[in-house]
Amino acid sequence: MLYQNYSNYLRQRYGEKVYKLPISLPVTCPNRDGSCGTNGCIFCGEIGAGYENLPAAMTVGMQIQTNKEHIAPKYKANKFIAYLQNFSNTYQSPAAFKDYMEQACLDDIVGVAVATRPDCVSDQHLAVMAEIRETKKVDVFLEMGLQTVNYHTLTKINRGHTLGEYIDAIMRAKKYRIETCAHVILNLPWDEPTDVIETAKILSALGIEQAKLHALYVVKNTKLAEWYQQGQVTLTTKEEYIERVITFLEYLHPDIIVQRLIGRAPEANTLFSNWQTGWWKIREEIERRMMERETYQGRLCDYLNGKAVRKYL
DSSP, X not given: OOSOBHHHHHHHHHSSOEEEEEEOOSOOOTTTSSSSOSSOOTTOOTTTTOTTOOOTTSOHHHHHHHHHHHHHHHHTOOEEEEEEOSSOTTSSOHXXXXXXXXXXXXXXXXXXXXXXXXXXXXXXXXHHHHHHHHHHOOEEEEEEEEEOSOHHHHHHTTOSSOHHHHHHHHHHHHHTTOXXXXXXXXXXXXXXXXXXXXXXXXXXXXXOSEEEEEOOOEETTSHHHHHHHTTOOOOOOHHHXXXXXXXXXXXXXXXXXXXXXXXXXXXXXXXXXGGGSOHHHHHHHHHHHHHHHTOOTTTTOOOSSOGGGGGGO
């Protein structure tokens, strides 16, 4: 096995195909409303990451039903994960958050995934997630953007938080037995291959359950777009991204589920996306090279549990 494929994992866990249904809530982000910043991350557009989402003005139930009607026959799925996707979905009161979580627990929903930032995760929000898991009998997943462990790069991309906040959120999520997923961008222009390795090591040491890999997009009308058009930033090549993904997987703990190797964004919203190559072609190239090299996820994950003293054990 090259890596822990997400779709295979879901099929094994739930006994059949499972599809994630994106949901928009009427929330924003502390990096937009002035709490820790006003312009957001340099790569994040006005609509956030929810390019395929329905309007947040629709109720959660309406969004789920509408998406199911489209997705169920197309992908032949009967079970679903409700994905509170856009912006920071725990950036609201625990009571309001609980109400939205409850609304998402409809028939055929086997899990609820919550996308947010590490500085928006309190014990009170985690307690809500644990309560929903127990009372509604659904799995709950906490998906948090980290992007990189390089704190200099985190400042450069205007994340508004550091690695410390991410570690804190993961450690507290574990107290509530909440499964976590880390979002990372492996081709940030200010990161070196050593940062890719260290990101894999930190995620492995923290014991996260899942990881989701992104390639950097240049979304229109963002600070990154301004820098890109002015020639102030140079993006890595497709070849470099593929090599970074393979390196990341080699150092990543073999038990961590990989939700995806590369994302996608609509051409109409971007100045640059995936080297004008289909995301599936890049994924296939990554897998082909891994097979040729006879490498796999976790091959170089030998650094945990006191590597230097193993000769004495």
